[in-house]
Amino acid sequence: MSQEHAPHIHITPLWIYIAVFLALAAGTLLTWYASTLELGALNTPVALLIATTKAILVILFFMHAIHSTRLTWVVIIGSFLWLGTLFVLTFADYLTRHWAIY
Amino acid sequence: MSDVTEHGHGHHPFLQHHFEDLGQQHEASTLAMWGFLATEILFFGGVLMAYWVYRISYPEAWALGAHQQNTMYGGLNTIVLIISSLTMALAVRNAQLGSSRGTVLMLILTLIFGSTFLGIKMIEYHMHYTEGLFPGTHWNPMLSEHARHVLTMHPELGPKLQLFMVFYWGMTGLHAVHMVIGAGLLIWMIWRAAKNHFGPEYYGPVEVMGLYWHFVDIVWIFLFPFLYLIPGAHT
Numbered sequence: 360m361s362q363e364h365a366p367h368i369h370i371t372p373l374w375i376y377i378a379v380f381l382a383l384a385a386g387t388l389l390t391w392y393a394s395t396l397e398l399g400a401l402n403t404p405v406a407l408l409i410a411t412t413k414a415i416l417v418i419l420f421f422m423h424a425i426h427s428t429r430l431t432w433v434v435i436i437g438s439f440l441w442l443g444t445l446f447v448l449t450f451a452d453y454l455t456r457h458w459a460i461y
Numbered sequence: 462m463s464d465v466t467e468h469g470h471g472h473h474p475f476l477q478h479h480f481e482d483l484g485q486q487h488e489a490s491t492l493a494m495w496g497f498l499a500t501e502i503l504f505f506g507g508v509l510m511a512y513w514v515y516r517i518s519y520p521e522a523w524a525l526g527a528h529q530q531n532t533m534y535g536g537l538n539t540i541v542l543i544i545s546s547l548t549m550a551l552a553v554r555n556a557q558l559g560s561s562r563g564t565v566l567m568l569i570l571t572l573i574f575g576s577t578f579l580g581i582k583m584i585e586y587h588m589h590y591t592e593g594l595f596p597g598t599h600w601n602p603m604l605s606e607h608a609r610h611v612l613t614m615h616p617e618l619g620p621k622l623q624l625f626m627v628f629y630w631g632m633t634g635l636h637a638v639h640m641v642i643g644a645g646l647l648i649w650m651i652w653r654a655a656k657n658h659f660g661p662e663y664y665g666p667v668e669v670m671g672l673y674w675h676f677v678d679i680v681w682i683f684l685f686p687f688l689y690l691i692p693g694a695h696t
Contacts, residue, residue: 367484368661370557371550380547387539387685391532394690406686414679421550421675423668431492438499442506446513453514 369426379420386413475663487665494669498676505680508635512628512687519621524693525611526625529594531585535689538581539681545574546678553671556654556664564654564667571674572647579640582633589626596627629688636684639677646670 390409398405419425424435473483480486516523548570555563593601594608600623602608612619650670653659659667 368557370554373551373554376547376550376554380543383543383546383682384540387536387543390686391536391690394686394692398692402692406690410683410686413682417546417675417679417682421546421678422672427491427495428488431488431495434492434495434499438495438502441499442502445503445506446510449510449514453517 369423371420371423371426375420379416382416383413386410473663475658483662487663487668490665490669491672494672498672501676505632505635508628508632509683509687512632515621515624515628516691519618519624520693521615522618522621523625524691525608525618526622526629527689527691527693529589529592529605529608529622529626530629530689531588532689534581534585535685538578539685541574541578541581542678542681545571545578546675548574549671549674552650552654553664553667556659556667557661559660561654561657561659564659565651568647568651568654568667572644572651575640575644575647575674579637579644582637589629594626596623596630600626632684632688636677636680639680643670643674643677646673 386409390406393405393409394402396402418435424431427435476483477486480489548567552564552567552571555561555567589595590599591604592608593599593604602612602619602622608622612622647670650667653666
């Protein structure tokens with residue numbers, strides 16, 4: 360490896376950035392609109408679904424995860440697995456302390 | 462590269478000696494940034510988890526707390542931050558394409574939108590403060606017309622509303638501190654881009670700075686519905 364190798368560049372087309380931006384803006388309006396509806400127990404899952412979708416779009420396209428190495432993928436997925444562990448174990452405790460309906 | 466001779470022994474001036482080549486250096490810094498972001502995800506994740514434990518325990522107080530927020534300011538700030546993420550992504554793209562002027566322009570726009578976000582946030586903070594919604598010795602939610610109306614009927618919600626506001630100030634405050642750090646990094650990157658440091662073969666710092674900026678954007682994407690848009694008995 361005596362030769363200098365430039366980074367393996369993947370230049371995202373402009374239209375993808377614009378499309379992701381428009382999707383994020385639409386998601387913001389949608390999450391506001393959904394919060395004004397009477398969805399009962401569904402309000403929270405809908406808000407979480409929209410926010411998670413927006414986050415995935417940012418990670419994949421703005422943060423270039425879609426073109427990153429497998430090792431980077433392991434770190435990204437691993438960090439969310441740990442976050443999931445934190446939530447699951449904590450709520451396994453808090454949500455099962457009383458016989459109440461949440 | 463006219464700079465190559467500058468360093469004296471025939472390689473790119475920004476290639477660190479412990480890396481084989483610029484490609485390896487770029488991958489290493491990207492991976493390391495994601496490693497740092499993993500700790501940030503768990504850092505904010507811990508606070509979010511505590512928020513959910515109390516939200517599930519005190520749903521009425523959380524709905525009352527969200528109703529103290531100005532949704533228009535929160536929504537506007539979400540859009541402002543998304544625009545800043547777009548300009549940040551375009552700054553990286555310009556660096557990849559070798560346009561220093563484009564990179565500088567996009568980084569300056571990112572700084573302007575980031576500062577706009579912080580400005581709007583300060584207006585909100587001022588409103589909450591004058592309405593007695595800062596937890597602690599100055600806590601006096603009766604100054605807020607809507608909170609007074611609800612708390613007169615349900616005085617037991619008072620301490621729980623204060624807890625919500627602890628989360629509100631804590632979470633948005635941590636986020637704002639990250640924005641301020643990001644603004645400092647942006648100024649650094651603007652300076653480097655203006656000095657023609659970046660190009661197709663070397664743009665890692667802009668890319669890594671972008672990863673940080675987009676992460677802070679993602680945090681806000683969750684904070685907006687969690688703090689401003691909780692449905693419930695508002696009347």
